[in-house]
Amino acid sequence: MTEPGSAYRKQLEAALAFMNEGDDFLVVSHVQPDGDAISSTVVVGWLLGKLGKRYVLLNESDLPSRLRFLTLADTIQHFDEQAPPFEFTRVISIDCADYKRIGTVSSSFPPGTKLLNIDHHPTNDSFGSVNVIRSDAAATVEILYDLIEHAGIALDRDAATAIYTGLMTDTGGFRYANTTPHVMSIAAELLKLGVKGNDLADHLLEKMTRPQLMLLQRGLSRLSFSEDGKIGWLYITPADLEETGADPEDLEGLVNYARNIDGTEVGMLFKGTQDGQTKVSLRSAGRIDVAAVAQSFGGGGHVRAAGCRLELGLPEAMPKVVDAVRRVLV
Template sequence: MTVLSTPEHYSTQLQQAAHFIQEHNDFLVVSHVQPDGDAAGSTFAMAWILTSMGKRFTLINEGPMPEKFLYMAAGRHEILDYEAEGASLAAFQHVISVDCADYSRIGSVRQIFADNARILNIDHHVTNDYFGTVNLVDAEAAATVEVLYDLVRELNVPYCHDLNVCIYSGLLTDTGGFRYANTSAKVMRIAADMLSRGVAGHALADKLLEKLSYPQISLIQRSLNTLNFAHDKRVAWLVVSRADVAESGASNEDSDGLVNYPRNVEGVEVGLLFKERPAGVVKVSLRSTGTVDVSQIAKLFGGGGHMRAAGCALNGTLEEAVERVVQEVGLVLR
């Protein structure tokens, strides 16, 4: 479901979200499966917000949080891995979901939601289906942390240093280092505010965007050997198998950013990355230079996202996933 957002509507959403947090306690905070920088930033930002309000909460994700994002916890907050620890948890009545475009993106953590759970859905994806009891969704925001920045002001809680780091980190990663088309004037104002409050932007850029481990370099080398083109070279893609990840010693998050290589080839309008996952699942990342709305292509396969950046997952082999998605992109390019 897409809801037309106006300043008045967004203001009402902020008030409702603030009321939800103020009136309840003992929250479960969850982001989407395989969290990226904005999901991590939003999760830990919410932890700092709730801490400042004296609220009880549990942070969780379907799998482990990538180690490179754990600095945002500042050694104060633990985030649980549902696959390892979720079975021992009781059901939660109050849930805060951050950066999840739809209910399915929460993953298996849904199993510890109480049957009558009330959900605060905070997000920025245009494909968000408004699954929450209360929804705070701004499809014009570059990142969910941008929405949380507004919520902090609505709640009138202090911008502590650790919260500021989370907000800046989410903006930095979801805008590609303030280079993507979603880098709005508001984004830059928020970034400037965070810098003025003492966030070391250069250090975060180096940590999140520049530094590469040897396994990452090895995985890049392997994946570039799979580069392929179709539809008059307007579509390009890379393939990463489970064997590639294992043999390079890489982790799943080490494939983050690989989709930019095919997208950045001159003349390419849609770049794709196909990542083999366990149990016969292939995760697909889609990136557009702006001429194609890849969120609509992702929706055809049960996914979603934004016009220029989207994702989905298909059942089957890598070869089958490549054939199906590349064919669908070709139909859009006609």
């Protein structure tokens, strides 16, 4: 896996040394944590436990309920600025591209705290005293798998399930372009350890809450297309969120229904906010650079997935952005 003497192997060794040399760790990930953030958090906790270390798992945001089943997830503490500081001498930051992503939790770090930064985001600015940055990893759990293998520690089914969860959520169920041979090989090894991939897929990717369903019904009923079918868009109002009892994260994936229709080059989701603004998610089928469109409205992102915010209500914002996409399509 990791060639002896390679730069990556040296990073893994430094990370292990960082863990072995400390006694009390604070393990943090980013605000509004996703599957990979929480999976990585519990896997680092699991590893520290194997190494006989004391640790506290912490996050600024609440644990997404769908991830409660993960081993150690119930030990992740919710950060409260009023609470007394935890006893720790070292911090491990996981899946955070920069210091700010940790959120207000970082206010509890004494100055000069030694920090191990493990992440897979290409924009990571190496803010740790030790850094393991691997932008070709699909998920941070992929790096942790290599780390645990490198440490010669045998995974059990619980830890394997957490790693599978991180891989599955960050690759869209082994569908995104980051699904490398290495990802699939790790998945094969994890399944050998008894991971129930089918149950995880059902739970993490297939299941929908009733509020999500209601949002999907409303969104789909409003799906509109340009005359040539190359642009598809739908919208969600603040009233939709209120009336369905949905959370903003329930909107995730909705934009794909617009993008995934045959012939559609660009799919968009417009979300009206309470204060009369409009947030736009843009997705490209591949040919069009939607980041450029988003940038023209002060937003940004990637070629195939971008976003922006307009200080306009839905009725004004929608034709404006649709027109901008239309001009790029010509």
